[in-house]
Amino acid sequence: MADLSALPSVDRVLNTAASQPAIAEHGRQEVTAAIREVLAEARAARSPVDAEGVATRASEKLARRARSNLRPLFNLTGTVLHTNLGRAQLAEAAIEAATRAMRDAVALEFELETGKRGERDDHLRGLLRELTGAEDATVVNNNAAAVLIALNTLGAGRDAIVSRGELIEIGGAFRMPDIMARAGVRLVEVGTTNRTHPKDYRGALGPETGLVLKVHTSNYRIEGFTKEVQGAELAAIAHEAKVPLLNDLGSGTLVDLSRWGLIKEPTVREAVAEGADLVTFSGDKLLGGPQAGFIVGRKDLIAAINRNPMKRALRLDKIRLAALEATLALYRDPDRLAARLPTLRMLTRGEAEIEAQVRRLLPQVAALLPPDVTAEAAPCRSQIGSGALPTETLPSFAIRLSAPRGRDLEALQAAFRALPAPIIGRVQEGALFLDLRCLSDEPGFLASLAAHGLA
Numbered sequence: 340m341a342d343l344s345a346l347p348s349v350d351r352v353l354n355t356a357a358s359q360p361a362i363a364e365h366g367r368q369e370v371t372a373a374i375r376e377v378l379a380e381a382r383a384a385r386s387p388v389d390a391e392g393v394a395t396r397a398s399e400k401l402a403r404r405a406r407s408n409l410r411p412l413f414n415l416t417g418t419v420l421h422t423n424l425g426r427a428q429l430a431e432a433a434i435e436a437a438t439r440a441m442r443d444a445v446a447l448e449f450e451l452e453t454g455k456r457g458e459r460d461d462h463l464r465g466l467l468r469e470l471t472g473a474e475d476a477t478v479v480n481n482n483a484a485a486v487l488i489a490l491n492t493l494g495a496g497r498d499a500i501v502s503r504g505e506l507i508e509i510g511g512a513f514r515m516p517d518i519m520a521r522a523g524v525r526l527v528e529v530g531t532t533n534r535t536h537p538k539d540y541r542g543a544l545g546p547e548t549g550l551v552l553k554v555h556t557s558n559y560r561i562e563g564f565t566k567e568v569q570g571a572e573l574a575a576i577a578h579e580a581k582v583p584l585l586n587d588l589g590s591g592t593l594v595d596l597s598r599w600g601l602i603k604e605p606t607v608r609e610a611v612a613e614g615a616d617l618v619t620f621s622g623d624k625l626l627g628g629p630q631a632g633f634i635v636g637r638k639d640l641i642a643a644i645n646r647n648p649m650k651r652a653l654r655l656d657k658i659r660l661a662a663l664e665a666t667l668a669l670y671r672d673p674d675r676l677a678a679r680l681p682t683l684r685m686l687t688r689g690e691a692e693i694e695a696q697v698r699r700l701l702p703q704v705a706a707l708l709p710p711d712v713t714a715e716a717a718p719c720r721s722q723i724g725s726g727a728l729p730t731e732t733l734p735s736f737a738i739r740l741s742a743p744r745g746r747d748l749e750a751l752q753a754a755f756r757a758l759p760a761p762i763i764g765r766v767q768e769g770a771l772f773l774d775l776r777c778l779s780d781e782p783g784f785l786a787s788l789a790a791h792g793l794a
């Protein structure tokens with residue numbers, strides 16, 4: 340049996356040279372606690388260890404603990420707007436604006452011209468009106484909140500008419516019927532799953548109707564024998580009955596994406612022009628900004644939303660408002676948008692460009708991998724993600740990693756997740772695909788692979 344009386348004292352470990360950098364970084368108290376933990380483990384395992392060894396293990400423990408799980412990672416899943424990986428990466432202009440707003444005081448609710456109290460939404464109002472053609476605009480925490488407060492404001496205690504084909508679940512517990520219930524509106528479903536006609540809406544409209552709701556079925560497509568009442572016709576039906584139409588666009592976009600060869604999503608401007616009284620959409624999907632929910636439309640309805648006490652609970656802070664303002668401002672110059680907005684830049688990268696990147700990096704990556712892992716260039720398909728354009732994929736290229744039978748791809752993925760800057764790929768056809776569509780920091784990627792000594 341090992342001689343446990345030989346375990347060093349806490350003081351001896353604290354005084355070793357190996358402990359000094361940890362003390363400088365984490366403080367004496369933290370290091371002392373970590374040393375106690377390591378000594379307790381050594382005692383329990385009955386394994387003798389010297390003072391330097393305890394110091395090293397305690398330092399490693401503290402370094403692991405200090406590493407944030409929110410540290411930047413490489414999203415090589417091929418899904419550009421990955422909800423679980425934080426959706427849109429912001430434009431440099433937005434990052435700078437947010438950083439400045441974090442560090443300093445800003446005129447959040449203060450009019451610099453008059454010195455009077457201002458409104459926090461005023462910073463975005465003008466830009467949103469200009470970019471969407473709407474009369475007025477307001478902004479809340481996310482699009483789920485935008486839908487919640489819009490429904491509550493227009494229809495609390497009354498009926499909201501919606502097609503059975505549009506009662507969506509987005510994921511993360513966002514189900515339209517549940518949100519409607521929480522907003523205090525009565526759900527009146529019309530039509531069938533695949534077909535809803537104008538007469539279905541007309542038959543349901545009555546004195547109890549608070550609004551008609553249209554939902555962009557962003558994360559699925561109903562194909563085949565289908566019928567949907569389009570925005571303009573539905574607006575006319577709602578207005579005949581003197582009730583407002585709320586159109587939840589989900590992702591929504593401020594520009595026609597077909598300009599960059601992507602499939603056209605409905606733009607917010609079109610939804611407004613079709614006659615929707617309110618339109619809601621997300622800040623961090625195709626728009627490429629921070630998490631937020633926009634509501635644009637009729638001035639009187641926006642004013643009513645701003646008076647709703649829920650607004651106070653759902654409002655944005657100065658950091659996100661600053662980032663949103665800078666993001667929206669980029670849309671004033673569509674010619675340079677793809678160069679400045681990371682989301683659009685990634686979505687519009689061509690297959691040939693990504694293939695060239697894969698072939699260029701392949702030898703360096705292969706050299707950093709365990710010897711039994713094979714790395715090859717392989718075509719793949721990227722997805723837009725966040726429910727936008729669900730059936731459209733983009734041709735892309737990947738580093739395809741395969742291992743001999745018996746070697747667990749799980750273990751390789753786990754090793755990638757434990758890297759200083761984790762690398763997240765996608766398992767497909769028994770191989771791990773690293774789709775390079777979203778890789779811009781190549782030196783950082785190689786350094787992360789090298790730091791760990793996977794090979």
Ligand SMILES: *Cc1c(COP(=O)(O)O)cnc(C)c1O
Nearest residue numbers: 481482483557588589590621726
């Ligand atoms: C994504 C989405 C939402 C929710 O938006 P968040 O910004 O994620 O809160 C609501 N409605 C539709 C149609 C969506 O696609």
